[in-house]
Amino acid sequence: MANKNIDHILELSNELRWQIGDEFHDNLTEGIYADAAQIVSDTVQVDESKKRFRLDRQIDKIVTSKVFGFPIMFLILATVLWLTIIGANYPSSLLAQLLLDTFHPILKTGVAAINMPWWLSGFLIDGVYLAVAWVIAVMLPPMAIFFPMFTLLEDFGYLPRVAFNLDNLFKKSGAHGKQALTMTMGFGCNAAGVVATRIIDSPRERLIAIITNNFSLCNGRWPTQILIATIFIGAVVPSTFSSLASLLAVIVIAVLGMAFMFGTSWALSKTLLKGQVSTFNLELPPYRPPRFWKTIYTSLIDRTMIVLWRAIVFAAPAGAVIWLISNIYIGNESIAAWAIDSMNGFGFLLGLNGVILLAYIVAIPANEIVIPTILMLTVLVTGIDGGAGAGVMFELDSVNATGDILKAGGWTLLTAINLMLFSLLHNPCSTTIYTIYKETKSVKWTVFASIMPVILGFIVTFLVAQIWRIVF
Amino acid sequence: MDTKVKSACETCAHFNADGLKKMGIHTDNVDFVVALAGNPNTGKSTVFNSLTGLRQHTGNWPGKTVTRAEGGFEYNKQKYKLVDLPGTYSLLSTSEDEAAARDFILFGKPDVTVIVADANRLERNLNLVLQILEITDKAVLCLNLMDEAKRNHIIIDERTLARDLGIPVVATSARFSQGIPELIHTISEIANGNIICKPHRIKNVPSNIENAVKTLTAEIEKEFPNIPNSRWIAFRLLEGDTEIIKALKSGELV
Numbered sequence: 001m002a003n004k005n006i007d008h009i010l011e012l013s014n015e016l017r018w019q020i021g022d023e024f025h026d027n028l029t030e031g032i033y034a035d036a037a038q039i040v041s042d043t044v045q046v047d048e049s050k051k052r053f054r055l056d057r058q059i060d061k062i063v064t065s066k067v068f069g070f071p072i073m074f075l076i077l078a079t080v081l082w083l084t085i086i087g088a089n090y091p092s093s094l095l096a097q098l099l100l101d102t103f104h105p106i107l108k109t110g111v112a113a114i115n116m117p118w119w120l121s122g123f124l125i126d127g128v129y130l131a132v133a134w135v136i137a138v139m140l141p142p143m144a145i146f147f148p149m150f151t152l153l154e155d156f157g158y159l160p161r162v163a164f165n166l167d168n169l170f171k172k173s174g175a176h177g178k179q180a181l182t183m184t185m186g187f188g189c190n191a192a193g194v195v196a197t198r199i200i201d202s203p204r205e206r207l208i209a210i211i212t213n214n215f216s217l218c219n220g221r222w223p224t225q226i227l228i229a230t231i232f233i234g235a236v237v238p239s240t241f242s243s244l245a246s247l248l249a250v251i252v253i254a255v256l257g258m259a260f261m262f263g264t265s266w267a268l269s270k271t272l273l274k275g276q277v278s279t280f281n282l283e284l285p286p287y288r289p290p291r292f293w294k295t296i297y298t299s300l301i302d303r304t305m306i307v308l309w310r311a312i313v314f315a316a317p318a319g320a321v322i323w324l325i326s327n328i329y330i331g332n333e334s335i336a337a338w339a340i341d342s343m344n345g346f347g348f349l350l351g352l353n354g355v356i357l358l359a360y361i362v363a364i365p366a367n368e369i370v371i372p373t374i375l376m377l378t379v380l381v382t383g384i385d386g387g388a389g390a391g392v393m394f395e396l397d398s399v400n401a402t403g404d405i406l407k408a409g410g411w412t413l414l415t416a417i418n419l420m421l422f423s424l425l426h427n428p429c430s431t432t433i434y435t436i437y438k439e440t441k442s443v444k445w446t447v448f449a450s451i452m453p454v455i456l457g458f459i460v461t462f463l464v465a466q467i468w469r470i471v472f
Numbered sequence: 473m474d475t476k477v478k479s480a481c482e483t484c485a486h487f488n489a490d491g492l493k494k495m496g497i498h499t500d501n502v503d504f505v506v507a508l509a510g511n512p513n514t515g516k517s518t519v520f521n522s523l524t525g526l527r528q529h530t531g532n533w534p535g536k537t538v539t540r541a542e543g544g545f546e547y548n549k550q551k552y553k554l555v556d557l558p559g560t561y562s563l564l565s566t567s568e569d570e571a572a573a574r575d576f577i578l579f580g581k582p583d584v585t586v587i588v589a590d591a592n593r594l595e596r597n598l599n600l601v602l603q604i605l606e607i608t609d610k611a612v613l614c615l616n617l618m619d620e621a622k623r624n625h626i627i628i629d630e631r632t633l634a635r636d637l638g639i640p641v642v643a644t645s646a647r648f649s650q651g652i653p654e655l656i657h658t659i660s661e662i663a664n665g666n667i668i669c670k671p672h673r674i675k676n677v678p679s680n681i682e683n684a685v686k687t688l689t690a691e692i693e694k695e696f697p698n699i700p701n702s703r704w705i706a707f708r709l710l711e712g713d714t715e716i717i718k719a720l721k722s723g724e725l726v
Binding site for chain 1: 595596598599601602603620624627628632636637647672674677678680681684692706709717
C-alpha cells in the first residue's frame with residue numbers, strides 16, 4: 001500500500017503530547033485500573049468468611065524460605081535422580097536383554113544365512129545396530145522416568161519457586177533468573193535445555209544460558225557417573241556405606257556442575273558478554289494438582305521421543321565409526337590402537353588414558369555409548385579375555401566384572417575421579433551442538449560453546465592429577 | 473481423572489456437537505482466524521489444546537509459550553485457525569512477547585480474539601482485557617479456571633460482566649473441558665456477525681487527556697475513515713510509539 005501522508009497527524013500528536021504533560025502513561029494506566037476495579041466491584045463476590053486456608057501461601061513460605069529453600073530443592077533433585085536411577089535399571093536391563101542378547105545374535109545368524117560378507121555385517125550389525133540398540137537401552141528408560149517426573153513438578157508449579165530461590169545467585173553471576181528453569185531442564189537433556197532458553201528475552205543472557213547449559217549433567221552422563229562411582233568410590237568405604245558414598249559422589253559432581261555454571265556465567269558476563277542484568281516479573285502461580293496421565297503422555301511424546309529420535313540419528317554413524325576404527329588396520333595395529341597409543345601420554349597428564357580420550361572422541365554423538373566404548377577399547381588394547389570381538393560394544397552384567405576389566409586396563413581411583421570430572425566437563429554431544437547452532441545461528445558461539453567446556457575439563461583434570469600425584 | 477459434565481448447551485438441539493471437528497495443525501483454507509490472548513498462566517495453552525485437539529505442552533509456569541502456536545478446528549463446516557499468543561500482562565510496554573501479542577491483534581486482524589482470564593484474579597486480568605478491547609471489537613472473554621474460583625468461593629456475575637465489557641463472557645474450566653463447547657459456539661457467532669460486540673472503552677481518563685485523545689482521534693479518522701481502533705492509535709501516538717507511527721505511514725493498520 002502506498003505510504004500515507006500522516007505528517008499532520010504526527011504534528012498534532014506532538015503538540016497534544018506537550019499539552020497533556022508527561023504523566024500520560026501513568027494517567028492512562030491508572031484509568032485502566034480504575035475501570036477494572038469498578039467492573040470487578042459490580043460483578044465479583046468473594047465469600048471472605050469461607051475463604052480457604054491459604055495452602056499455597058503456606059507451602060511457599062516453606063519452599064522459598066531462606067532456611068529450607070535450598071535443602072528442599074536438593075532433596076527433591078536427589079529424590080528425582082534416585083528414582084530415575086533405581087527405576088531405570090530394570091527396564092534398561094530388559095531392553096538390553098531383548099535388543100542386545102536376543103535380537104543381536106538373531107540378526108547375526110540371519111545375515112550369516114544369506115552369506116553377507118563379514119565386513120558388511122560387522123559394519124551394519126556390530127556397528128550401526130549395536131550403537132542404536134545401546135542408546136535405546138541406556139537412554140530410553142531414564143528419560144521415560146525423568147521427563148514425566150520433571151513435567152509433573154512443572155505442572156504442579158514447583159519450577160517457578162526454584163527460579164525464585166536461585167534468582168539472587170543468577171543475578172550475582174550476571175545471568176537471567178529464568179536460567180534456573182533451563183538449567184533444571186538440562187538435567188534431563190542439554191538439547192532440550194538449550195531449546196528452553198527461548199524463554200529468555202535478552203540475547204546476551206540467553207547466550208549465557210545456552211553456553212552454560214552443558215554444565216547440567218544430562219541423562220546420558222548419569223549412568224557413567226553412577227557406574228564409575230559404584231566401582232571405584234564405593235570401594236574405598238566400608239561396604240555398608242558404599243551405595244550411599246557413590247550416590248553422594250554423583251550428587252557432588254552434579255552440584256559441582258552447577259558451581260561451574262554460575263562461575264562461567266559470571267566470567268562471561270564480565271568479559272565476552274558484558275551487560276546489564278534484565279529484570280523480569282516472575283509470577284508464582286498457584287499450585288495445581290497435575291493431571292497425571294495426560295502429563296505422562298505429553299511428556300513422553302513431546303520430550304522423550306523427540307530427544308530419543310535425535311540421539312538415534314546421531315548414534316548410528318558413531319557406531320559405524322567405532323567398528324571401522326577397530327577393524328581397519330594400519331600395519332599391525334588397528335586405527336583405534338594407534339590412536340590410543342598416541343593419546344596415552346596426553347591422557348596420563350590428565351590422569352586419564354588414551355582409551356578414555358578416544359572413547360570421548362568417537363562418542364561425541366551420544367554420551368550414552370561412552371562406557372560400552374571404553375570397555376570394548378580396553379579389551380582391545382589389553383588383550384584380556386572378554387568382550388565380543390573387535391569393534392563390538394558391550395557392557396557387562398555385573399559391576400564387578402566391569403571393574404575387573406577396567407582395573408586390568410590400569411585404572412586407579414584417580415582415573416575414576418577424573419573420568420567423572422571429564423564426563424561433566426567436556427564438549428556437548430552432537431545433538432546439543434546442532435541445537436545450539438540452530439538456536440544461535442552463529443558458528444562462532446557454537447564453536448565456543450563446544451570447545452570451552454573441553455578446555456575447562458583439561459585444566460581441571462590436569463590440576464587434579466598433578467595434585468593427586470604429589471599428595472599420594 | 474476426567475469429569476466430563478454435559479452442559480445445558482450440549483444437550484440443546486441447536487448445539488450441534490457433530491459440527492465440531494478438531495483439525496490439529498492442518499490450517500489450510502481457513503474461513504476465520506482466531507487469536508488467543510491473555511495473562512500468563514491463565515491456561516491459554518490448555519484452552520488451545522481443547523479447541524484444536526493438539527497436545528501442545530502445558531506447564532504451570534508463566535511464559536512457557538514462547539513461540540506462536542497455531543492449530544485449527546472446524547465447526548459447522550467453517551474452518552477456524554487458532555493462534556496461541558504468548559501471555560502478557562499488558563500491551564503498553566515494549567517487551568518482546570508483549571509486542572508479539574499486540575502486533576498480532578493489531579496487524580494480524582483476527583476475526584475473533586479470545587481473551588483468556590483467570591477467574592480468581594479478574595481485577596488484575598482486566599487490565600489486559602480493557603487494553604485489547606481498545607484495539608478490537610470482536611472479542612470474547614473466556615473466564616477460565618472456574619473450578620479453582622469455585623473452590624476459593626469466588627462468585628462472578630457473568631451477565632453483568634458481559635454487559636459492562638460489551639462482549640460475550642464464557643465461563644470455562646479448560647482442564648476439564650468444561651465450557652469449551654459454549655466457547656466454540658460463541659466464537660462462531662462472533663465470526664459470522666451474529667453477535668455484535670460493543671466493547672467497553674476506557675473511561676476513567678482525566679478530562680485534559682480525554683480531550684486530547686478526542687481531537688487526535690477525529691484527525692486520524694479523517695485520514696483513515698474505516699479504522700476500527702482510532703482511539704487506541706491516538707493513545708499510542710500520544711505515547712510516541714514509533715512502531716505505530718511506522719505502521720500508520722505504511723498503511724499496515726487499515
